[in-house]
Every structure is written in structure tokens, then in C-alpha cells.
Amino acid sequence: MPYTLTVNGSERSLESRDPDQPLLYVLRNALGFTGPKFGCGLGQCGACTVIADGSPIRSCQLPISAAQGMKITTIEGLGTIEKPHPVQAAFIEEAAAQCGYCTNGMVMTSAALLAQNPKPSVEEVKQALAGNLCRCGTHDRVLRAVMRASGRQKT
């Protein structure tokens, strides 16, 4: 079946035999957006997060058929190294990444949060990131980065 997805502002057409195929695999394999990562495939770790119609979505849980018609942003569409999104710039400044694998989910979830709530409290940031696992233990730095991106400082 043909599908049309709107990813990072461009319409992309593709074929898929399976309407239930998770968006994550479509993005990674058919469309070449490898920024979203496979961490668990069960919506339990957050590494695959993309922003769909303004909300952070676990792309491993979103069927391609449901993703049609949504405006999807992957981390590749969020900002560039020359023109980073404030969250991306803050992640560099606070050294909030280590191995870089959960970083996609942390950045995308945080960017979606700040779009909806530009001045969150630390507790609200923790709440927003409660579903994003990081094994390198960067949690404290990630919180600092999100607060920095919001124009506040974490104490």
C-alpha cells in the first residue's frame, strides 16, 4: 500500500505491505532518518521519540497508517549544528550526552515540552522525561540542559 508521510516539512511517499508497521522502522529504513533509535520496541525507553503534531510520540508504537496526515519532526529536522534548537545548544553546553543513544529521545521530549510549556519547573521536566531511560546516568545534566534552554537555571 502507498503511504504519504510529512517528515521534517517534506512529503515523503513510500510503499509498505503492513499498515501496522511502526513508524520507527519506516523512518529508519525506508526514509533514512536514523536519528530516532530502537531501544526496546515496546514504548518503555523513549529512545525512538519523534514529535508528531506537537506531541512527543514513541515512534516504535505508532503504526504507519496512523502516522499519515501527522506533521512529524525527527531530530534531523529540529535544528542543525549551525542553527541548533535551544535544547540542542543547551545539551552541548551542559555536556548532557555521553554515548548519545538516548539523546534523541531526551532532546525531542524536551523540545516538545518547551514548545507547550516554555518555563517548566524542574519537577515538570522530570515528569516529562520520566519515560526516557538513560544508562549513562546523564539525568542531572539533562535536567540542567532543559532548564538552561528554558532560560532558567537548575540549582
Added chain:
Amino acid sequence: MTSTGIGAAVRRKEDHRFITGKGRYTDDINRPGQAHAYFLRSPHAHAKIKSLDVQGAKTKPGVLAILTGDDIATDKVGGLICGWMIHSKDGSPMKAGPHPALAQGKVRYVGDHVAVVIAETVGEAKDAAEAIKIEYEVLPAEVETASAQRQGAAVIHDVAPDNTVYRWHLGDKAKTDAAFAAAKHVTKIDLTNNRLAPNPMEPRAAIGEYDSGDGVFTLYTTSQNPHVARLVLSAFIGIAPEHKLRVVAPDVGGGFGSKIFIYAEETVCVWAAKKVGRPVKWTSDRTEAFLSDAHGRDHVTHAELATDENGKITALRARTIANLGGYLSTFSSSVPTYLYAPLLSGQYDIANIYCEVDGVYTNTTPVDAYRGAGRPEATFVVERLVEAAARELGQDPAKFRRKNYIKSFPHQTPVIMTYDAGDYAASLAKAMEIADYANIGKRKRESAKNGKLRGIGISSYIEACGIAPSQAVGSLGAGVGLWESAEVRVNPVGTVEVLTGSHSHGQGHETTFAQLVSERLGVPFENVAIIHGDTDKVQFGMGTYGSRSGAVGMSAIYKALDKVIEKGKKVAAYVLEASAGDIEFKDGKFTVKGTDKAADFGAIALQAYIAHKFSGQELEPGLKEGAFYDPTNFTFPAGVHICEVEVDPGTGSTRIERWTAVDDFGVVINPMIVEGQVHGGIAQGVGQALLEGVRYNADGQLVTASYMDYAMPRADDLPSFHVGMTVTPCPSNPLGVKGCGEAGAIAAPAAVINAITDAVGHEHVAMPATAETVWKACQRASQKLAAE
């Protein structure tokens, strides 16, 4: 210090790609024509394979091949190895059972590899796997560490009829027993070091590829040490000779030890690629990761500490049973032996130490190194014992520690190690100050007013890292040397490429290593590229684990840079028309002593390549130097972590209120990166202490195989960390660095449990200290109080 040199908090180069989604991990790679592998795994912990019929499954759509243990045998694919020989105390070699990449006749844990299906898609491979006909004769399973050796236990490997891999020991038993006999006081403790699942966020993955034109195999893999993988796949498993096997470990999404090892899956992908004539890709799903990534820890220990009438520690003895799982993983045998018992002196001057360790087989996932590897287990034993002894003797735990600290260096412990430098009392004093230890009584009373219990716990840890002097580890049974290599290639325009045998999977080497080069050559940080993780580029290397990349990997770079500077001086002598002995190099400039003649580093690099100013007979053109660095000793990072908790006795829930970490890592290259490593280690240590635990049921079924069942630390579980440093430069390497990657994971569990037990009236609390465990301890404490 320059803004990008040694000691500067330079922001990480690698983050540019990580925060824009441009990192390149193994699963991001797809090769033309690639097929997919799916492993059929054992559903039983222990069973004989009575029959295995793949014929029907082979006819399913998309299937290219189904391979089993019989094919492994036919093709003479060697078994997976354990690379560290441990001898039992009677001198006999360890009992290592066969470990084929695909099971041959028997399975030994849930998740053991029975067959692999290679198909056009993963979905087709899974469908075909369901059609494989297999008949098992289920055998009784041994799961528990403490009981695996009992009489009548099911035999897991014929070579080890009592399920005992080795009965090893270290230290002087007679002397230690005599010291205990003479002791004024003996403190006894029984501990379980809980089994952990490593859980890097990137699941393991591999792509095997075979080029029939030149007979070369390529393996893309999630490895912490691609050269070691190539060596093992070549020399032991025998798939291809090293010059016909390229191993690439690109960006790797965390390892924590679990990606050191050479597993069945990458072995099979390489082997199968030639058999099916297509690249073969495998990516672990998360359940497979829980089942098949080597686990960590899993010790059961009885330990005792002897003190004299002055409260001086006179002896320590420990008896540990270490669960090694169903097979011996690559370095498993060394973890509960030489990475454990030599650290049982902790930071203390203890004249007599004796330790016995039995390594046992069980029907569980193999156990191997996990962040800290042996040293967290040792620190947990020492710091729980010391804390318990101080409490029994009615002494302040901080004072008791200070009294018993080693105070002069070098210090020879009775268990192999020669500590080269440290100032333990300085770390303790600084940590107590930051933690406001003096006013803990007041804070306890405030908590009590609110019906809460507050406790404080110290962990004075030490680790041996910068692994390791090759001769020393060779004499202890290691199958490899543990040096590191580096090559520094200066380009004609003065930019620099450094090829290192270290591998970065979160440590930020592209930044710290470039800082070293920038500082020493005086070239801009941006003009330095660090290259790692590809055996076609880097000639050889031993990889990254055991906090070795700074102390060993950077020392190799340091040595190669020495050679570059020496060669540069020779070129400069011709260019500046002076004798080589008069050339000095500083801040990126070659100068002639006592004159104003100078040439910058880039100009000399260009002259080295143009080679117009000197005869090729007198001096070789070019500017490229390599070095192998073999350390002279381990390094000994040490420090003090103080954890303060508040326990709700009504629910047993524990909150960490404060965390203070004062570490002595020697010279620090990038404090921002080092602090991040400390945070990460503490997060994993707190995870072990409060949340994490791999659980099997009595049949050997893994019941914690997802993030819904295995609790990983999240932002809300962790406090803000107060991190301080003390510095005693390491005398054993040219940079004075010690290593920081594992410290937090080593220090943290004892700090947490010491704090909780302080809060709950010294009752025993096992890890993970879940609300239920702590609540029960509170109940016991209040019953005792009522009885008094």
C-alpha cells in the same frame, strides 16, 4: 592551561553529531543485499536437545538458510572462549565446559542459542523459526548461587561435576587465621551482591559481510574492543585470519562492560555471511538483551574483620561464591578473582587478608564484567564490614576509617597490589565538609520530628584500574597483554590525526584525546581528529574497559607525541640551520636556543613532507609516529562518597537527600567529562543499591526481562550530586591520570546501604533496598526496640 588544553572543560566534539541525530551506530548501517538473522533461543534453563528438525522451516517464505550446532561442528567453527585462566588452590586449571555459538545437544540457560534463521526480513525469519521442530528433555535447573555446588545438584557441564569452575584463593590463610585468633573483636557479615543486567540503551547488533572477490570478511559490531574481537574470531573461533577480517565498531551506545565480550551472535553473523553469500544483520531486541547480554555481580559472601584493643584493623577474611552462569563468558573468570580479592584491603592498612572464591556454573545467563567488575563487590564487602565494625565498637565511622587508613606510599598490601599514591584522609575531610557531616545529628532530629528516619553512610572506595601491566596480568593468567597503541599522523598542513586502540562509547575520547594533542603540539583543538574503532585504520588496540583509556590509551598517545616532537626537532634543525640539540619546542613553536629564530609546528610539518631542506639519506621525510604503551602498575583512584537518606518507616520508601563525591583521579584532563562519568557511575551504583535485581524463578525462567520488570534508575530516583576532587598525581604514567569511569559504581552501593542501615537501627538491608525490604527492616528494628 589553554582554553582547549589539559584541565579545560572543553565541550564535547562528538555531541555535534549526537544532538543532531547524525551519530552512526551499528543498527544505523545497512549493507546492499543484506539478509536478517533471528536466533531461536532455548525456552528452558536446562535441557537436552533430543531432536532438531529444520527441514520444514527451510521452505518458509524468504528463508535463505537455517543453521544449527551441527553446522557449527561440520564447519569446524571454534567455540567461544574464556580468555583468563584461573587455577584452583590445588593447582588444577579451571573447569571450562564447551561453549559452541549454537548449542550442541544441550542448552544451559533460557536464551541459549539453538538455531539461527537467515531470511530476507526479520519477520520472515521469526515466522520460519516457529516452524522449527525441536524436542527437549527438560532437566532440573540450578539457579541459586549459594546452592549450585550442593550434593545432588544437576550437573551443567560434564567437566565440572560439582558445578564448580574453580576453588581459588588469595592471601596467607595461616597468618590471617592467627590474627583472627588473637583479635579483640571480630565483626561478621553475610552479603549478597545482587545480579544486574547491564542494559546499555543501544542493544547489541552485528552485520557480517563476505567479499568473495578478495576473501575478506567485515564485521560491524557494537564492541568496546574491535581488535580483541578480531583476534578472538581469528585465532580461536577460526572464522578468518586477521588480515582477512575487518572489524568495525562505530558509535557504540554504551557498553558498561557488556560489549567487551565476543558473543555467539556476531560470530554467527560473520560465519553465515559467507554461507549465504549475503551480508547478514542481527539487532538484539530488548528481551534478548536481558536474556543474552552478560550479566554482572551475583556474589554470595561471608566476611569477617578483626580488630585489636585499639580499634586497629588487624585482619580480613572473606569467602565468596560467584555465579558465572551457564557458560564462561570472555573475561568472566577474572572478575570475581583477580579483579576482586586484590581490592579487599580497601583504603586500609590491613596486615593479613585471606580470600577464597568458588566460581560456579548455574543455569542462568553468563556473568562477566559490568561497570567496576569485581571492584564494586570488593568495596561493598570492605565498606559494609568497616561500617559494621565501627558501629559494634561504638566508634564514629568516619574516625574509625581515618584511624585505619593507609598513610604512606607506596604501600604494599598483602593481596598483590602496590598502591602508588593517595591521600585518603584529605578526601574524607573534604567530603565530610561538603556533606556537612558535623550537623547530621541535627538533621536526624528534624527528620524524626516529621516521623522520618534519616541516615548517613560513608563509602571509602579504592579501585585498581588503568588495566594493566601486561607481564603482571600474564603471570595471573590473562591470555592477552593489556597495553595500548597510538599512531599520530601529522598532515603537511599541520592538522593531526590520532589513531587510538581505545574505543569511545560515551567517554568523550574525541574531545579529551584532542585536548592532549592540542596542548602538547600547540595546534588548535579543531585541527585534531581522533580515529578509533576500525581495525582497517588502527593497527591494533586493546579497547576500552577498566577505566584504562586515560591512563593507558592516552599514555600511548603521549609517547607517540614525544616521538613526533623529536622528529620535528630534527626537521626544524635543517630548516632553522641549527644543530638538533639546540632546538626547543614549546607552545607550538620550534625555536633555536638563545636566538629569535623560530618556526611554527605547521611550517615544520610542511617541511617534513616537502623534504627540500634535508637529504632523504640523512632524515626520512614525513611526520608520523606510533607507540605502544605498557603501564608499569595499575592506577589507584580512590575517594569518599557520602550518601544521606531519609526513610519513611511507614512505607519503607527511601529518598536520597544528599550525595557527596570526593574523588582523587590524579590529573584531570577535562573536569566536565570526568564529572559526567562520576554522575553516571553513581547512577548505576544507586540503581544497584535501591532498584535493580535480575530475578529467576526456580525453573530458571528470567522474570525480569523488560523495563516493566527490571527497575532502571530515572531522574526522579537521583539527587543532585555534590562533586569535589582531591589530586595526588599518579606516578605510574606520564600524564599523572588515574581513571574515572567506574568510581561511582564502585563507591555508591556501600554508601547507600550504610546510610539506610544507619537510618533503620543497624538492621541488615539487602540490595536492592526496595520499599518492602526497608519496611521489613524498620519493622524488625521497632520490634527489637519494643522488646527492650
